[in-house]
Amino acid sequence: MRSTRRALAAVVSAAALLVASACSAGKDDDTTASKVEVFTWWAEGEEKAGLDALVSRFTSACPGQEFSSGTVAGGAGINAKQVLDARLQQNDPPDVFQVHAGAELLDHIDAGQIRDLTAEFSTWGLTGTLPEGLIETITVNGKLWSVPAGVHRANVVWTNDQVLADAGILTAPKNLKEFIGNLAKLRRDGVESPLAMGRDWTQLMLLEAVLISDLGPKRFTGLFTGTTKWESKAVRAAIQDYKLILDYTNTDRDSLDWPEAERLLVDGKAGYQLMGDWVAADLEAGNFSGYDSFAFPGNGKAFQWLADSFVLPTRAANQAGGTCWLQTVASPEGQQEFSAKKGSIPARTDAPTTGFSDYQLEAVEDWRTGTAVPSCAHGSACSQPWQNAANAAIGAFSTSGDAAALQSALAAAAKQFIRQA
Structure with a gap:
């Protein structure tokens, strides 16, 4: 993306304001520890509809936990990533945050900013229901770090x-x-x-x-x-x-x-x-x-896949709530409801396909029977x-x-x- 130094400075300044707002809005004036801040860039359209579907399931599946939006709009995630990086550097992470599954996570892993989820993958039934090519790509240092919510096809x-x-x-x-x-x-x-x-x-x-x-x-x-x-x-x-x-x-x-x-x-x-x-x-x-x-x-x-996924920061304030969000995202029902609204398909090959379009049904079959290939783009x-x-x-x-x-x-x-x- 082309930008002048002035434009870039404006984005960074806006990011700093957003960070300050996030730091002051959720930490001191919350009267309970049950709020779960979910950080995404899904602010409108089908993406927001997919997020809303996950929030609805999370609310019913995780009693005692309350969803708190950490959405940063604009730039197809570019603005959100700048805000997130600033917050992580200040040791003020959200309880969970959105990433693209795969090698994009390397910097977060190296910095010790996110938790190993390998045990949860087994507990939640992901290891046997995600295609082998997907599991292989998102495995780093023999461990699994993010829970895919849905898959899009690039090619x-x-x-x-x-x-x-x-x-x-x-x-x-x-x-x-x-x-x-x-x-x-x-x-x-x-x-x-x-x-x-x-x-x-x-x-x-x-x-x-x-x-x-x-x-x-x-x-x-x-x-x-x-x-x-x-x-x-x-x-x-x-x-x-x-x-x-x-x-x-x-x-x-x-x-x-x-x-x-x-x-x-x-x-x-x-x-x-x-x-x-x-x-x-x-x-x-x-x-x-x-x-x-x-x-x-x-x-x-x-x-050729790309997967929206979520990770659990090591310094998250509400680890239990964040884990329950990830479990919701990992469930067959959560993936079906999310994809039906967003237009993606479930990463899990055993998820229901109720409410899917003809294209989505074709993509589900290709995902189940094809060869999963990652994308650098x-x-x-x-x-x-x-x-x-x-x-x-x-x-x-x-x-x-x-x-x-x-x-x-x-x-x-x-x-x-x-x-x-």
Whole structure:
């Protein structure tokens, strides 16, 4: 995200005010110790509806505990993370806080800021009901640290059916070759931007999808564990495929976020968009029904996931209440009620699916039968500093088109941030 020093200072100042407010509002004037401050960035829309569903279940499942909102709105979690970091540095943590499951937790683990939840995973039935790939990714130093509330899929292509039909494209492409052929066909048919695209992290999502197609799920995951080398010929070939596909995107991609890129799709200026499955709720909310979706061509059964999850701070004031919140989040019923409202799917494969849309039901089946693959673009495969380095490399490539420089930068980031098992 681009920002001036003045804008950044304003955000930090606002964060400091929020921290001060949080410190004074909940600690001294509470007459009981039963309030549970739940820190999230779910302030509106489907996210807020999902949170409200969890609050309702928590209230009935945890008598004697009272939910207290620690929501910080804005910036898709960016503002919230700044406030949270400031509070953790001041030893004033909330009772539980929201994170993306996976490598994004590394800094909190290293600082001793969150509790090991391995025993609770077993007690709450999570170890036998979460996919093996998810368990493997969220395990750090042999321990489990966060409870996933719901899962979104990143490697999904969304379509404008009318644009595709006008170009004579009536079926989903089976592989990268067919997909690239369709992009070329759309451009010949007068569609200037066959694939709608946004800035840095959305471009990283595209590169990851191409890497999964060219390397397969196992070797792709190995890029973030050290078993697959970024310097390899296979990665070089994938970057060339990525470069070719990027040439079929809108030239103003670096100035757009994903909703603005989605507008190109809805307005008929693009035939495809690669984006996570939160797009479905957005399209429906905008009363756009002329779309379809499919897994990125060549990804097969790979389900590239990102998971909203919660952790228990080591210095939380209400450990019992925080634990009860996590148990609510971990329950099959809690995950069903949350996902039905938010548009995600349960992380648990045994959760009910009452109230789910057709897309959600398809995603649940893919989650149960597919191969769980993490995402660096969404913090499950790599740490925040590594993600920042990858986004910077992707942004530079969008301007330069230098494939060798991109591969070199990604390899250097891996050497700097990777953790050998």
